[in-house]
Amino acid sequence: MQILSDRQSMVTLLAKIQDYRKRSLHLQQALRKNPSSWGRYQSEFNQELNGVFRDLMVYVQTMESKGKAVNVERLKLLFVEKLRKYFIHGDYVAHSLKKPRGYAGDYQIIDAIYQNNPRTVGYDRLFDNYFQMSAVSIAVRNRKDDFKKIILNVAANKKGPIRVLNLASGPAREIHEALKSPVLKDRDIFFDCVEQDQGAIDFAKCLIDDPERTRFIKQNVSRIALKANIESTMKDRYDLIYSTGLFDYLDYRLSLRLIRNLKRLLKPDGVLAISDVRDRFTNPSIFFMEWVGDWNLLYRDDDTFRGIFMDAGFDEQNLISLYEQQGLFQYVIASDAPTQATKPLDRIQLHDRDVIEAFQGSGRSIFQII
Ligand SMILES: C[S@@+](CC[C@H](N)C(=O)[O-])C[C@H]1O[C@@H](n2cnc3c(N)ncnc32)[C@H](O)[C@@H]1O
Numbered sequence: 027m028q029i030l031s032d033r034q035s036m037v038t039l040l041a042k043i044q045d046y047r048k049r050s051l052h053l054q055q056a057l058r059k060n061p062s063s064w065g066r067y068q069s070e071f072n073q074e075l076n077g078v079f080r081d082l083m084v085y086v087q088t089m090e091s092k093g094k095a096v097n098v099e100r101l102k103l104l105f106v107e108k109l110r111k112y113f114i115h116g117d118y119v120a121h122s123l124k125k126p127r128g129y130a131g132d133y134q135i136i137d138a139i140y141q142n143n144p145r146t147v148g149y150d151r152l153f154d155n156y157f158q159m160s161a162v163s164i165a166v167r168n169r170k171d172d173f174k175k176i177i178l179n180v181a182a183n184k185k186g187p188i189r190v191l192n193l194a195s196g197p198a199r200e201i202h203e204a205l206k207s208p209v210l211k212d213r214d215i216f217f218d219c220v221e222q223d224q225g226a227i228d229f230a231k232c233l234i235d236d237p238e239r240t241r242f243i244k245q246n247v248s249r250i251a252l253k254a255n256i257e258s259t260m261k262d263r264y265d266l267i268y269s270t271g272l273f274d275y276l277d278y279r280l281s282l283r284l285i286r287n288l289k290r291l292l293k294p295d296g297v298l299a300i301s302d303v304r305d306r307f308t309n310p311s312i313f314f315m316e317w318v319g320d321w322n323l324l325y326r327d328d329d330t331f332r333g334i335f336m337d338a339g340f341d342e343q344n345l346i347s348l349y350e351q352q353g354l355f356q357y358v359i360a361s362d363a364p365t366q367a368t369k370p371l372d373r374i375q376l377h378d379r380d381v382i383e384a385f386q387g388s389g390r391s392i393f394q395i396i
Contacts, residue, residue: 032097039085046078047112054149061148071152082313105317113318116146116153122319130321131271133226137197139163140170162311165354169270169301172350174200176299178209180266187214191264191291193247194272195219198230205236215239218262222246247272251284256291264291268299274323278334285338298360302331309354328356335360
């Protein structure tokens with residue numbers, strides 16, 4: 027009885043994908059004749075694709091809750107080998123799968139998400155729009171805005187020179203935008219950006235074009251994580267150390283060692299702000315990302331992520347958890363001095379409506395924190 031019902035849900039899911047295929051052939055035909063008319067079909071297309079990936083998530087959740095992960099593995103194999111090809115359209119999915127820089131989540135795709143400016147037409151455009159409007163792409167844009175605001179608020183609350191360390195800086199678009207803000211005009215602020223990919227460094231240097239206030243260091247962050255005596259190799263101390271889109275790929279051991287060493291590079295009142303993806307099923311785009319785009323992340327629940335900071339030596343009462351507006355990403359803000367950690371946020375409430383809005387979607391609102 028049980029076996030039949032599992033099989034039934036698999037059959038229903040495959041039938042849904044079959045329906046999508048049939049519909050997609052019609053759409054492709056119509057859009058070949060009139061490639062600019064994609065807008066007429068976008069909403070219906072989104073609903074169809076959302077339906078497929080929602081049902082896929084329900085199937086996986088159900089199987090995993092029954093301890094039948096093997097069924098999920100079998101389905102994934104079938105999907106990747108036989109069905110994925112029907113979902114590979116548009117520039118972004120192709121880039122994600124091809125990984126031209128050798129790894130997922132490179133600066134080109136991240137900055138394409140920031141720019142949100144698809145240029146394809148026809149059936150490809152339906153996919154490119156779908157990619158840009160997927161929950162995870164929206165979350166990536168929100169995260170960039172949230173961290174820009176964190177930079178501005180740390181700066182607004184400090185007197186004198188400010189030194190910032192950004193790990194895995196990618197396109198560094200939040201720095202580009204922050205430096206244009208009146209908050210940083212005439213401020214003595216300096217950014218050190220650590221990044222492994224020379225292409226990302228070249229791109230960010232060109233985008234920011236401010237060598238007096240930025241320095242790019244080509245390095246793998248694991249070298250910072252694994253250094254036994256980090257204080258002696260890295261002499262600078264920072265008011266703010268932050269990282270977005272890096273810990274999503276780091277396992278517990280490397281995350282722990284990195285956070286432990288970053289703690290040592292903070293000024294006494296410095297703040298460490300790290301973003302991480304939350305548990306898998308909070309991401310509605312997960313199967314589009316993983317099974318179609320082969321873009322895999324390490325998902326962590328909130329307590330596990332906070333636990334890494336505590337294991338690294340931070341006191342729990344000096345940790346603040348904030349959330350990206352849709353709840354896809356979590357941010358931990360850590361400091362060695364609780365009053366100093368919350369001080370930048372204190373000023374947010376008083377002086378910066380933008381930042382209040384940025385954190386309004388968070389599980390623990392800024393008004394509760396202070
Ligand atoms: C998803 S992007 C995020 C970029 C940027 N932080 C942002 O949020 O816009 C990840 C970036 O991290 C870099 N990266 C990944 N692993 C790294 C490592 N071990 N050391 C240094 N950089 C790394 C990649 O080259 C890429 O530019």
